[in-house]
Amino acid sequence: MKLGRNCLVIFFLLALSISFFGEPVVIRFWHTYDAGVSQETINQIVAEFNESHEGEIKVESLGISFWDYWDKIRISLAAKQEPDVFLNDLGNVPMRASTGVLLDLSPYIEKAGIDPEDTFFEAPLNMCKWESGLYALPFETDVRFMYYNKDLFAEAGLDPDRPPQSWEELWEMADKITKTTPQGDYEVLGFNPIYGQSYFWMYVWGNNGSFLDDEGNLKLNSPIVAKSLEEWKEMIDRLGFERLQEFNATYPLGLNDAFINGKLGMVIQNNTFFSQIETYAPDLNYGVFQIPYPVKPASWSNGFSIEVSSRSPNKEAAAEFALYLLSEYPQYLFAKNVSSLVGNQRAATSPDLMENELWKIAVETLEISKFRPFVLEYPLWYEDLQTAVDTVLYGESSPQKALDDLQKRVEAEIERYRLTH
Numbered sequence: 001m002k003l004g005r006n007c008l009v010i011f012f013l014l015a016l017s018i019s020f021f022g023e024p025v026v027i028r029f030w031h032t033y034d035a036g037v038s039q040e041t042i043n044q045i046v047a048e049f050n051e052s053h054e055g056e057i058k059v060e061s062l063g064i065s066f067w068d069y070w071d072k073i074r075i076s077l078a079a080k081q082e083p084d085v086f087l088n089d090l091g092n093v094p095m096r097a098s099t100g101v102l103l104d105l106s107p108y109i110e111k112a113g114i115d116p117e118d119t120f121f122e123a124p125l126n127m128c129k130w131e132s133g134l135y136a137l138p139f140e141t142d143v144r145f146m147y148y149n150k151d152l153f154a155e156a157g158l159d160p161d162r163p164p165q166s167w168e169e170l171w172e173m174a175d176k177i178t179k180t181t182p183q184g185d186y187e188v189l190g191f192n193p194i195y196g197q198s199y200f201w202m203y204v205w206g207n208n209g210s211f212l213d214d215e216g217n218l219k220l221n222s223p224i225v226a227k228s229l230e231e232w233k234e235m236i237d238r239l240g241f242e243r244l245q246e247f248n249a250t251y252p253l254g255l256n257d258a259f260i261n262g263k264l265g266m267v268i269q270n271n272t273f274f275s276q277i278e279t280y281a282p283d284l285n286y287g288v289f290q291i292p293y294p295v296k297p298a299s300w301s302n303g304f305s306i307e308v309s310s311r312s313p314n315k316e317a318a319a320e321f322a323l324y325l326l327s328e329y330p331q332y333l334f335a336k337n338v339s340s341l342v343g344n345q346r347a348a349t350s351p352d353l354m355e356n357e358l359w360k361i362a363v364e365t366l367e368i369s370k371f372r373p374f375v376l377e378y379p380l381w382y383e384d385l386q387t388a389v390d391t392v393l394y395g396e397s398s399p400q401k402a403l404d405d406l407q408k409r410v411e412a413e414i415e416r417y418r419l420t421h
Contacts, residue, residue, distance in 0.1 A: 024058040025317045028083035030073060032304075034063030041337040045330045049321060057317045059085075077101060082309050084318040085325075090127050090138060090303040094374050097130035103308040104133035108319035120326070120343045124303055127371050137326040138343030140334075141303030142270045143365040144197045147277075150285045152177050152188065152265045163266075163289040167206075170266065170292060171235075177265035186247045190265040193235055194244055195251075195258065198268040200389045201382060202300050204228045205370055206293020211381075218375050218410055220385060221403035229399035231294075233392055241393050255280055271341055271362040288361050290368070299369035303343070341366065377417040378410055 033042040046061045062083070064072055069087075076082040077096070088096070096102050109116055116125055116134060124138035150160035156176040164170040174190025181187050192198075204211070209224035219225075236244065251258035258264040260281045268291060277284055290297045306325050312318045324330060331347035334340050341362050342348050354360050372382050388406040391397045397405070 024053070024056050025314045027057060027059045027085060027312075027314060027318050027321050029059050029061045029085045029321070030069070030076075030083045031061070031063055031087040032066045032069045034065055038334075038338045038340075039063055041334055045325065045333060048330075049324050057321065059321055080311060082311070084312040084314060085306065085308055085322050087139065087304050088136070088307050090124060090136070090141065090305040091371060092374055092379055093128050093136045093305055093307070094130040094376060095379055096307070097133070097135035098376055101310055102135040103310045103312065103315055103319065104135055105137065105308065105319055105322065106132075106134045108316075108323065109134065112323055114323065119345065121345055121348070121366050123301055123366065123369055123371055124343050127374070128305060136305035136307045137322060139304050139306045139325065139331075140340045141301050141343055141366065142272065142341055143299045143301050143362055143369045144202065144268050144270050144291070145299060145361060145365050146266055146289050146291050147259060147269055147273060148266045148287055148289065149259065149262060149264070150287055152262065156190075156265075160285075161287070163287060164292055166292050167294045174265060184243075186243060188263050188265065189239075189247060189258070192239070192244055192247060192258070192264060192267070193232070195248055195264065196253075196267045196269045196273075197300075199300065199386075200229070200232055201372060201385065202268075202291070202298055203232055203293065205298035205300075206291065206295060207231075208295040211385075212373055218373075218378060218381055218414070219407070220381070220388075220410060221400070221407040226400045226403055229389065229392060229403065232389070233399060236393060259286075260284065271358070271365075272339065274358055275339065288358055290361065290365055297368050299365045301366065301369040301371050303341075375414075377414040377421075381410060384409065 029046070031042060033039050042061065042063065046059050050058055070089075073082065073086055073088065082101070093102070097104075120138055121141065124141040128134055128136040128138055146163070148163050153160040153163075153173070156173070158173055158176060164173050170191060177188060177190035178186065179188040193203075201211070204225055207224055207228045209222070209228055211218060211220060211225065213219040213222070247258070251261065251263055254276070257276065257280070259267040259269070260277060262284075277286065291299060306322050308315065308318045308322050326344055328344055328347045331342040331344035332350055332353075335342045335347055335350070335353060339359075348363055348366075354363065375381055384406060388397075388402040392399050392402050
């Protein structure tokens with residue numbers, strides 16, 4: 001009788017062991033694709049991965065509203081309860097990498113035989129690096145370029161199929177398009193440098209400037225930055241800062257966007273702006289071109305990264321899924337279905353996608369685009385830069401003084417960080 005009971009116990013434990021070891025590894029994946037075609041596409045990608053790894057790895061995908069996501073992922077990281085794989089901000093990967101919360105993917109990429117420099121676009125890939133490691137993968141990115149209204153060009157006597165080729169031409173054409181009311185308000189503007197996705201740091205890059213010195217230190221009051229701010233103020237003063245602000249207040253973004261409503265001849269926007277045009281003004285006759293800044297064409301990029309937690313109990317499986325997300329077919333599927341500028345070069349340059357003029361210029365612009373440099377000791381430096389720019393535009397400070405004062409604050413903040421870390 002005792003022998004029989006022992007046999008039953010052994011059988012039960014054996015069955016439990018088989019059941020336990022037969023279960024697939026579960027990977028939790030959080031992202032912001034919670035509705036529409038993006039949700040359908042990410043669900044398809046995850047389902048195909050699960051099917052090809054049946055019995056080995058099972059990904060549990062959770063889409064969270066974009067507006068709620070960032071608080072949730074931040075809180076989960078602080079509580080050490082983050083998912084195995086998650087979407088995050090491509091612009092500040094080093095901030096998380098420096099804390100040790102992210103897994104260095106370099107060994108897994110090497111093991112998979114992937115050459116990251118050959119696989120991904122250079123600018124977004126560089127944002128995934130920290131010290132000697134690669135702590136994220138560039139899932140999505142974007143660029144800024146110029147949209148122009150062909151009908152407004154024609155009405156002004158301009159060739160609607162020839163956008164400006166230089167910064168000087170841009171302003172010459174803008175002046176011909178601009179119309180004012182008898183009261184002096186802008187009825188139509190040729191170009192508004194403080195509307196849409198137009199930012200001062202892009203103009204600095206267009207002057208072949210940088211916000212870092214030769215040693216990689218933040219330098220916001222260099223001669224080229226000061227010169228650029230003087231020029232920035234001159235062009236805005238020429239149009240009237242208050243009048244431009246009134247124009248911006250009259251035409252907030254979205255349904256009432258000035259370009260969408262035919263009130264703006266040229267506008268700097270990101271590559272996804274076309275979707276708003278299709279929604280609110282499907283018959284708008286428009287074209288696109290790279291921004292012809294004074295010295296060199298330039299653009300600004302940001303985007304979303306795929307990251308793996310260093311605390312994941314299943315690092316191998318999590319890294320395998322992350323690499324799958326960035327492989328050619330899933331990236332192509334996301335690009336095709338969602339019109340997202342993906343980080344995988346082969347996917348983004350697929351011949352059928354490159355037939356689209358807007359897509360083609362987005363890919364080409366990525367070759368000249370920059371990310372705001374990440375500075376660990378002062379990651380939000382660009383917000384204070386914008387505040388300094390505003391003091392100049394409001395006439396509260398000269399360009400050089402505003403930048404000198406900013407540089408002093410920056411150096412003090414960086415020194416404070418270094419003393420406390």
